[in-house]
Amino acid sequence: MNLPIPYPDPMPLPAPVWLLRTLLLLTFFLHVLFMNCLLGGTAVALVCTVRRKSSAFSVRLAGDLGRLLPSVFAFTITLGVAPLLFLQVMYGQFLYASSILIGVPWLAIIGMVILAYYGVYFFSMNLSTTNRHEKKGRTTVVLALVVLLLASIAFVYSNNFTLMLAPERWLDLYHSHGSGWNLNWSEPSLVPRYLHFVLGALAVSGLGLVVMGLRQQEDAYRQWLIEQGSLLFTGTTLLNFGVGFWFLVKLTGPVRLAFVGGNAFATSLLGVGMLLPLAAVAHLIMAKAHKSPKRQLVVGVSCGLLTVAVMVVMRDVLRNLALAPYFNPNQLPVAPQWGIILLFVVLFIAGLATLYYMLRKVAIATRVQAAAAQKLQ
Amino acid sequence: MNYPVWQLGFPGGLLIAAVAVLHVFISHFAIGGGAYLVLTERRAYSQNDSELLGYVRHHSKFFALLTVVLGAVTGVGIWFTIGLVSPEATSSLIHTFVWGWAIEWVFFFVEIAAALVYAYHWDTLDRQTHLIVGWIYFVAAWASLVVINGIITYMLTPGRWLETGKFWDGFFNPTYWPSLWIRTAMAVGLAGIFGLVTAMWEPPALRERVVRWAGWWLVLGIAPLLPLSRWYFHDFPSYSRAYFSGMYPQVRHALLGAAVCTGVALALALLFALLRPKVMNPVIVAVLLVAGIGVMGSGEYLREFSRYPYVINSYIYANDIRIGQVESIAASGVARTSPWVEGSAADPRADQRHYGRQLFALECGSCHSVDGYRGMRKFARGWDAKFAGEILLHLPVVRETMPPFAGDAHDRAALGSYLASLAPAIPSGTNDKEIGQQVFAIHCAMCHSVGGRRRPLDLKGTDPEAIAGMLGTLSDINPNMPPFTGTDAEGRALAVYLSNSSQ
Numbered sequence: 001m002n003l004p005i006p007y008p009d010p011m012p013l014p015a016p017v018w019l020l021r022t023l024l025l026l027t028f029f030l031h032v033l034f035m036n037c038l039l040g041g042t043a044v045a046l047v048c049t050v051r052r053k054s055s056a057f058s059v060r061l062a063g064d065l066g067r068l069l070p071s072v073f074a075f076t077i078t079l080g081v082a083p084l085l086f087l088q089v090m091y092g093q094f095l096y097a098s099s100i101l102i103g104v105p106w107l108a109i110i111g112m113v114i115l116a117y118y119g120v121y122f123f124s125m126n127l128s129t130t131n132r133h134e135k136k137g138r139t140t141v142v143l144a145l146v147v148l149l150l151a152s153i154a155f156v157y158s159n160n161f162t163l164m165l166a167p168e169r170w171l172d173l174y175h176s177h178g179s180g181w182n183l184n185w186s187e188p189s190l191v192p193r194y195l196h197f198v199l200g201a202l203a204v205s206g207l208g209l210v211v212m213g214l215r216q217q218e219d220a221y222r223q224w225l226i227e228q229g230s231l232l233f234t235g236t237t238l239l240n241f242g243v244g245f246w247f248l249v250k251l252t253g254p255v256r257l258a259f260v261g262g263n264a265f266a267t268s269l270l271g272v273g274m275l276l277p278l279a280a281v282a283h284l285i286m287a288k289a290h291k292s293p294k295r296q297l298v299v300g301v302s303c304g305l306l307t308v309a310v311m312v313v314m315r316d317v318l319r320n321l322a323l324a325p326y327f328n329p330n331q332l333p334v335a336p337q338w339g340i341i342l343l344f345v346v347l348f349i350a351g352l353a354t355l356y357y358m359l360r361k362v363a364i365a366t367r368v369q370a371a372a373a374q375k376l377q
Numbered sequence: 378m379n380y381p382v383w384q385l386g387f388p389g390g391l392l393i394a395a396v397a398v399l400h401v402f403i404s405h406f407a408i409g410g411g412a413y414l415v416l417t418e419r420r421a422y423s424q425n426d427s428e429l430l431g432y433v434r435h436h437s438k439f440f441a442l443l444t445v446v447l448g449a450v451t452g453v454g455i456w457f458t459i460g461l462v463s464p465e466a467t468s469s470l471i472h473t474f475v476w477g478w479a480i481e482w483v484f485f486f487v488e489i490a491a492a493l494v495y496a497y498h499w500d501t502l503d504r505q506t507h508l509i510v511g512w513i514y515f516v517a518a519w520a521s522l523v524v525i526n527g528i529i530t531y532m533l534t535p536g537r538w539l540e541t542g543k544f545w546d547g548f549f550n551p552t553y554w555p556s557l558w559i560r561t562a563m564a565v566g567l568a569g570i571f572g573l574v575t576a577m578w579e580p581p582a583l584r585e586r587v588v589r590w591a592g593w594w595l596v597l598g599i600a601p602l603l604p605l606s607r608w609y610f611h612d613f614p615s616y617s618r619a620y621f622s623g624m625y626p627q628v629r630h631a632l633l634g635a636a637v638c639t640g641v642a643l644a645l646a647l648l649f650a651l652l653r654p655k656v657m658n659p660v661i662v663a664v665l666l667v668a669g670i671g672v673m674g675s676g677e678y679l680r681e682f683s684r685y686p687y688v689i690n691s692y693i694y695a696n697d698i699r700i701g702q703v704e705s706i707a708a709s710g711v712a713r714t715s716p717w718v719e720g721s722a723a724d725p726r727a728d729q730r731h732y733g734r735q736l737f738a739l740e741c742g743s744c745h746s747v748d749g750y751r752g753m754r755k756f757a758r759g760w761d762a763k764f765a766g767e768i769l770l771h772l773p774v775v776r777e778t779m780p781p782f783a784g785d786a787h788d789r790a791a792l793g794s795y796l797a798s799l800a801p802a803i804p805s806g807t808n809d810k811e812i813g814q815q816v817f818a819i820h821c822a823m824c825h826s827v828g829g830r831r832r833p834l835d836l837k838g839t840d841p842e843a844i845a846g847m848l849g850t851l852s853d854i855n856p857n858m859p860p861f862t863g864t865d866a867e868g869r870a871l872a873v874y875l876s877n878s879s880q
Binding site: 005 | 383442445449453454456458467472475478479485490510513517717738
């Protein structure tokens with residue numbers, strides 16, 4: 001059967017594949033961390049606002065999240081732009097085609113992001129207004145909508161990133177609904193993949209709570225945050241073993257085989273990807289019994305973050321395995337624009353330095369203010 | 378051809394325009410507004426004006442909410458939309474300028490971070506540091522314009538890039554500098570307009586001070602627009618400068634719209650911001666906002682229109698077909714080139730109209746709809762299949778803004794048959810002149826006018842028999858003219874009409 005795979009852009013790649021892939025994976029890893037904290041964080045905030053009457057800590061956590069989430073949203077978006085750019089350079093012909101086929105939900109992402117973003121600001125600003133009582137009910141509804149919107153955005157992404165790997169399905173979708181009112185429902189791995197990633201997001205936001213706890217001065221709240229975070233991470237991670245297995249089973253034959261012995265790199269990634277979260281869970285549980293649990297917690301969180309890094313690489317390996325019958329970016333002609341790449345690197349470092357300068361100034365000023373406030377008390 | 382076509386039911390270009398106008402309106406404010414914030418803050422410090430400082434604090438929150446959310450996300454929205462509507466051109470842009478975009482991303486990142494720090498740390502940071510963060514914001518925001526301007530102007534005037542293929546040749550292209558300064562001026566003007574918006578929420582005494590201050594920004598932004606536009610236009614490609622000679626009514630309307638909106642904004646700014654700031658009220662500010670959108674919208678429309686028939690000048694046509702591909706598609710036919718069409722024009726059993734409709738989506742859909750914007754049912758009224766097929770051979774002559782049709786004779790026949798099926802009509806009337814007028818509308822009016830600006834025909838007094846005779850040899854008179862496909866009676870009626878009509 002002739003598949004309608006567009007030919008790659010006739011221009012050579014403007015950088016070697018290894019560089020593009022490194023940047024793709026690095027920026028995507030950072031994007032995923034923020035995106036997970038956003039999706040999980042809004043869900044946690046929703047639970048906190050629902051439980052506000054029975055738990056004082058919930059109210060406090062909702063407040064802390066309200067201050068953090070707008071910035072987390074901003075960084076989720078900015079960090080999402082870069083991997084999408086590098087993905088388009090290497091895999092554009094697959095991504096453009098699948099995006100057009102699901103054009104309506106794909107473009108709706110923009111509207112959903114705007115709504116969710118303003119929803120998060122609504123939640124954040126309501127925390128600081130005086131008539132708290134009045135607006136709490138509305139805040140819960142808005143937060144629930146935000147969670148729903150973010151979960152829907154994630155679902156559309158899962159659809160597009162599975163559809164771009166399945167050109168054999170494209171013509172049917174195109175000829176049945178050329179208007180772009182499609183989703184990739186006939187993909188067997190769609191639902192487990194989506195659930196795997198969403199549960200992962202909740203788990204990572206659990207780690208976020210642990211980190212928030214570690215930075216807290218007040219013992220009881222600190223303890224509560226660490227407990228809740230560890231519980232969220234452990235619960236969702238253990239559940240994710242089951243969902244991950246379901247995901248693996250639903251992968252197409254050759255791809256699945258690669259992960260269970262057929263390909264050494266893919267198989268070892270899967271192995272490490274299963275051991276690391278177990279190590280994270282073990283450390284978080286051990287920390288509970290420990291007198292000074294900081295070390296265990298740091299190791300636990302680090303293992304969790306490493307798991308995300310391994311999953312990001314695994315996701316890339318999965319994409320390359322699925323596309324292997326049709327395409328390998330390593331075969332594309334390359335004409336690196338080294339001069340501009342160098343300019344990018346210099347500006348990138350300057351940008352990071354500027355970011356560091358601003359955040360450091362804020363951190364120092366915040367610390368000075370907190371110390372002054374404590375003295376006053 | 379290479380990609381599927383998103384069949385929206387209206388031209389995809391319209392969707393790009395809608396997202397783009399919203400984005401450029403906010404993003405230009407995001408640039409000028411950065412400078413406005415810092416300079417207003419500095420002014421408040423130097424004049425020891427705590428009320429003004431209170432205003433700029435409020436304004437910074439409004440600024441962050443509008444630019445960081447709607448401004449930034451609609452920017453990503455343009456990127457999503459062009460990828461859906463013109464994937465071939467988007468892919469080409471990404472391959473040419475990926476590092477430009479990567480650099481813009483760095484500025485974008487710094488810009489967003491600085492905007493949030495600036496808006497939410499008034500009480501945390503000392504004055505000096507807060508001002509520095511404001512400047513960091515403005516520099517990063519303007520630098521992202523410096524980068525994206527290179528890519529936008531490249532699409533209209535790729536300059537030496539067409540020969541060398543080098544990044545900097547495409548980036549610093551002939552319209553780079555005038556466009557950069559026009560956009561910078563617009564950014565300053567929009568900072569003034571939005572400064573007025575938030576001024577309306579302030580108490581009267583402060584409002585008056587802010588209105589005058591914001592009014593200066595507006596005037597300073599508008600004043601250089603005319604000379605800068607002339608400079609910009611001077612560097613336009615020669616083919617598109619001709620579009621401004623008056624033959625395209627839409628260009629005339631957009632120019633008029635831009636001029637009126639600029640004039641209204643300048644007059645209102647001078648009158649109600651500088652001379653009588655007390656009178657400034659939300660209604661006048663709303664008019665200024667609309668005028669601002671009008672100036673930006675018409676400017677962007679004219680730039681896009683001037684690029685026709687290309688999406689990347691002399692490289693990719695507006696329908697996303699590469700210039701170099703047209704000949705090969707004409708030789709091998711669309712069905713053998715695009716995997717996305719069902720059936721084949723060469724197959725006599727295939728449904729020709731269905732095939733033609735797919736070609737319409739593929740080659741015409743980015744600019745034309747059937748019934749809506751640039752609707753073809755209206756244009757193709759009365760066309761017969763043969764005539765429509767012939768017209769397709771001469772598209773760039775019919776309209777300079779149209780790409781050539783890419784396909785073989787079978788493809789033309791199929792698309793012609795589809796177009797002819799849209800609005801079949803037989804000219805009718807009580808006398809030859811009335812019928813002839815309709816025949817003229819069907820067969821000639823695409824290219825000619827009687828008494829108009831477009832290739833006027835003046836055959837008044839010519840013997841109708843002679844005109845009717847000429848109808849049989851149109852292609853000999855000018856090879857770009859399709860043969861007359863009407864009946865003999867229609868030909869005679871047309872001749873009578875032309876012989877009795879004058880300019």
